[in-house]
Amino acid sequence: MVARSGVSRKRWLAACVTLALGAAIYLLAVDLFQVKGLKLIVLEKQNSALLEKIDYINEKTKLQAERLEELQMRDNTVYRPIFGMDEIPADVRNAGYSFAGRYDSLQMFANADFLTQTLRRQDIIEKKTAIQSRSFDDIEKIATHLEDMSRSIPTLFPVCPAGVNITSQFGYRLHPIFQSVFFHSGTDIAGRKGMPVYAAADGVVREVKSSNAGYGNEVDIDHGFGYSTRYAHLNSSTVEPGQKVSRGDQVGTMGSSGRATGVHLHYEVLYKRQQVNPRNFFDSKIDPKTYMTQVRPAEKTSK
Amino acid sequence: MSRAVRNIGRVAALLGASLATALLIYLAVSLVVTTGAEKALEEENAYLREHYESLLERTALVDDVLDGLQVRDENIYHNIFDIYPPSAEALLGEDQEGSLERYYSYGEQELVEDSAAALETLEALSAQVDRQIKAITTRMDSEEFSKNNFPSVIPLSNFTIAQTGATVGRKINPFFKSMSVHGGIDLMAPYGTEVTATADGKVVEVLRQGSGMGNMVIIDHGDGLRTVYAHLSDIYVAINQKVARGKVIGKVGSSGASFTNALHYEVRKNGRPVDPVNYFFGSLSPALYSEMLLVANTTGQSLD
Numbered sequence: 001m002v003a004r005s006g007v008s009r010k011r012w013l014a015a016c017v018t019l020a021l022g023a024a025i026y027l028l029a030v031d032l033f034q035v036k037g038l039k040l041i042v043l044e045k046q047n048s049a050l051l052e053k054i055d056y057i058n059e060k061t062k063l064q065a066e067r068l069e070e071l072q073m074r075d076n077t078v079y080r081p082i083f084g085m086d087e088i089p090a091d092v093r094n095a096g097y098s099f100a101g102r103y104d105s106l107q108m109f110a111n112a113d114f115l116t117q118t119l120r121r122q123d124i125i126e127k128k129t130a131i132q133s134r135s136f137d138d139i140e141k142i143a144t145h146l147e148d149m150s151r152s153i154p155t156l157f158p159v160c161p162a163g164v165n166i167t168s169q170f171g172y173r174l175h176p177i178f179q180s181v182f183f184h185s186g187t188d189i190a191g192r193k194g195m196p197v198y199a200a201a202d203g204v205v206r207e208v209k210s211s212n213a214g215y216g217n218e219v220d221i222d223h224g225f226g227y228s229t230r231y232a233h234l235n236s237s238t239v240e241p242g243q244k245v246s247r248g249d250q251v252g253t254m255g256s257s258g259r260a261t262g263v264h265l266h267y268e269v270l271y272k273r274q275q276v277n278p279r280n281f282f283d284s285k286i287d288p289k290t291y292m293t294q295v296r297p298a299e300k301t302s303k
Numbered sequence: 304m305s306r307a308v309r310n311i312g313r314v315a316a317l318l319g320a321s322l323a324t325a326l327l328i329y330l331a332v333s334l335v336v337t338t339g340a341e342k343a344l345e346e347e348n349a350y351l352r353e354h355y356e357s358l359l360e361r362t363a364l365v366d367d368v369l370d371g372l373q374v375r376d377e378n379i380y381h382n383i384f385d386i387y388p389p390s391a392e393a394l395l396g397e398d399q400e401g402s403l404e405r406y407y408s409y410g411e412q413e414l415v416e417d418s419a420a421a422l423e424t425l426e427a428l429s430a431q432v433d434r435q436i437k438a439i440t441t442r443m444d445s446e447e448f449s450k451n452n453f454p455s456v457i458p459l460s461n462f463t464i465a466q467t468g469a470t471v472g473r474k475i476n477p478f479f480k481s482m483s484v485h486g487g488i489d490l491m492a493p494y495g496t497e498v499t500a501t502a503d504g505k506v507v508e509v510l511r512q513g514s515g516m517g518n519m520v521i522i523d524h525g526d527g528l529r530t531v532y533a534h535l536s537d538i539y540v541a542i543n544q545k546v547a548r549g550k551v552i553g554k555v556g557s558s559g560a561s562f563t564n565a566l567h568y569e570v571r572k573n574g575r576p577v578d579p580v581n582y583f584f585g586s587l588s589p590a591l592y593s594e595m596l597l598v599a600n601t602t603g604q605s606l607d
Contacts, residue, residue, distance in 0.1 A: 071372055
């Protein structure tokens, strides 16, 4: 009995020591050597695999951004200049990406920065692609009417070249009234009062002004593709705002209304709202007979 | 003695059992207890898994939209120019992307054979390039090239690729919006920027006019090479004057039928215009040359 209880006590002691030692080894491993839990090891493996997958998306988005950049470049530097459309400014292309608070829920994660960056990049490429898509909508609309473009460029000399003189060119000139150097924003064509003035290209009449000051009676035509023309100091106008005109349709008659020293047409060509030299567009040496076949004086103009 | 052995055995058994117990505790704790770190990671993984799927879908969608945009871009370009847009690969004869894809399906044997064949070709090519470089250096040392009479630089200083306009070829005339032949390259620069002679030579033509090419200078460099500088705002040289490379001959302007301030620069070989970009090697690194070549050829509208 004593012997048995002695043996039993020994075994009991051995079991206790084993357990205590085991627990000690366990605690030592966890606390001192930072041995990770089985579950944590598995989760970390899964986590790095997932992050790798997401990083692949990240790389893909970067490539997409490069592709998009090439399209944007062509849009801004090739198509828009040709069609006289304003470039889409970089701040518009990149605007509206504040996304404030959108990624706050990610802050709880260890990889918050990486995830925020990935999601943000994705959001941005989606927005930019949408903007590019809308831009192409606009360009396609114009590109399908490409044949209209050559008819919309102000290439017709606005009056019959017989009996007229170009008296002042575009550029810095001496002012006939003030006798000081000023910038002359158009071409002055002197002729007789009542001479017909013709539209230089197809377009829509944007404005018809009557005035005794400045440009006097004036007709503005919007030709599209960035171009517009202005016919000033008219004696009278034969068109109304909103009216569609073709190249060669009469728009008015020559006069000296407004601030003018004599009967002449002040003719301006504007590209993107900026005056440009009209002489680069028209041919003033055209044979008057040929010229008359290209125009339609007011009585023949169908309204 | 045998008692000592028995004791060592006992201690060893005890230690072994302790280790086993530690392992058991570790397993039990791992299975039963979930620590804070594990919980956070579990949540993150769930979030990642969910968002990976959605990101994958979104990326695929963007890819589709981009494919669509690219087709539209090509159609617009074709609509305007009757040709498809030039690509960097087409211009430079390079297969830049996707060239490695076919190797993915190769076995080791095929890879080795293919690499060996590629290496052989490369060695032959490099020997050829070596011969050519030797021939070039020999010629460069000759008297012909000791003079600076080859127009190998850009006629503007502080030039950046962004200033590149349309080069030689059929381009859209900005005034009439019709296709016309462009005989030079447009180099955009602010009004008044100094224009320099690209090589030694003699001024053979100075024109001051308000139409066409505007104020213009032509320099003859000998060997059938001439350079043309047009739309200048000011001219500082006279006819028959001898000029050296780098001499300021005028200033950038917009005289004549020019759409905006820019230098229209031409290189003419035996009277025929050649692409000036191919002559800019004295100013450009190979990478910048490729970039400029692409921009100059892609730009569809000239400035004069």
